[in-house]
Amino acid sequence: MTDGGGIDEDRSTEPAGPAGRSVYDRGDAVCVIGAGSSGLAAVKNLREHGFEVDCYERETGVGGGWDVGADRSPMYLGLHMVSSRPFTQFPDFPMPDSYPDYPDHRRVLAYLERYADHFGLREHVWFGTEVVEVTATDGHRWEITVRGTGGGPSRTLSYAAVVVANGHLWHPYRPEYPGQEAFTGEIIHSAGYSDPAQLRGKRVLVIGGGNSGCDIAVAAAQQAATAWHSTRHGEWLTPKYLLGRPADQLDDLTRALRLPLWARRLGYRALLRLTAGRPARFGLARPTHRPFSAHPVVTSQLMYHLGHGDVTPKPGIAEFTSNRVLFTDGTDADPQLVVFATGYRPRFDFLAPEHLGGDEQKPRLYLQLLNPKRPTLSVAGLIDPDSGQFGLVHWQTVLIARLLRSRIESPARADALLRRAERDLDRRYLQTRMAATARHRFDVGHHRYLAALGQALASLEGTK
Secondary structure, three states, rough: EEOOOOHHHOOOOOOEEEHHHHEOOOOOOOEEEEEOOHHHHHHHHHHHOOOOOEEEEEOOOOOHHOOOOOOOOOOOOEEEEOOHHHHHOOOOOOOOOOOOOOOEHHHHHHHHHHHHHHHOOOHEEEEEEEEEEEOOHHHHEEEEEEEOOOOOOEEEEEOOOEEEEEOOOOOEEEOOOOOOOOOEEEEHHHHOOHHHHOOOOOOOEEEEEOHHHHHHHHHHHHHHHEEEEEEOOOEEEEEEOOOOOEEEHHHHHHOOOOOOOOHHHHHHHHHHHHHOOHHHHHHHOOOOOOOOHHHHOOOHHHHHHHOOOOOEOOOEEEEOOOOOOOEEOOOOOOEEEEEOOOOEEOOOOOEEEHHHHHOOOOOOOOOOOOOOOOOOOOOOOOOOOOOOOHHHHHHHHHHHHHHHHHHOOOOOHHHHHHHHHOOOOOOOOOOOOOOOOOOOEEEEOOOOOOOOHHHHHHHOOOOO
């Protein structure tokens, strides 16, 4: 639409706003914040349901965090999907058959660009424009204040609804340890890691046992002079392939066979022992949780490098000194570079926390997307599924669009869904109780979550 962040004067009327502020009334249009994978799905599905849409994107292209060149991108060279292609793609826009089982970030970005072009989404995006404030007004409307990322004056527009799709993997979480401020080596977060060359020839300590932590530990094993990998808890490390098939496809087959959870756990343990062996053999802590009570870490290379001595496993951090890191088992290391692969926290600088039903760290939303007290505000993509995310976000945004349409055409059905949302506000869509950590606050099991989205859609269509 534009690269400069300006809003064309002929797009809106300009009634007088409160305190003399000019507010451009966009009528029944919907505002979407962010043109990453979730924002693009929102624009596409809202348009297909007849809404005019303005999408604001602070970067100069689509793709959000999948663009390694974007300011807030968590991507790094060598990053590949941990969900396989069928579980990653949008249901109405398959990835090319030429794509491998686990596409890298460049292919995913190219796929999102083709998705935007195929559905004609770019013309609805204001590039180089950031949202600085979202304010609720009377009648469930919203005033959105925007400005160009390069500076210049701000402008406020009034919308019938807003979909927040700014992502939750861009604001780094940096833990603090005793003595950390006295450490004379370099400390970075994985958000500042983009190229394995940053590790080359150095003594590197990677902190964090998630997928990014394991990826960076593998890169350190290949590039660093010495590599250590610190994790506080044991994890179930799942190879990307089991019995010659992508692991998530094999897991889905066991679900389709309706095997009970105990049988799936037994089979999973047996397969891991046959393929990777016991974690303790490699110096790793034994997982304290049962399989499927936390999403597994998917890696095929970490065990290889542990077995070859290329990376040394370590427990959690006890403290830092000026030139060493002490671990909870009494051992230490002398890294030149410490990489915190400690994850991200959601952040909504432009939105008051009460609109999320709680605070930005613990939103209280139905289906992780809707505050029933604010039915014209939705958050798309605020989930960590045990599969790919794009397909779930597609159905999230279909539900958002149909709820907004029902508020116009079938208010009784919309009200019924909001009453259900009040009842199910604290429901979690998991097959078993997940580990009670901040890392798992947005976890959903894709089968149960997809079924819940289907039930909500059916209620709006009057079929349930």
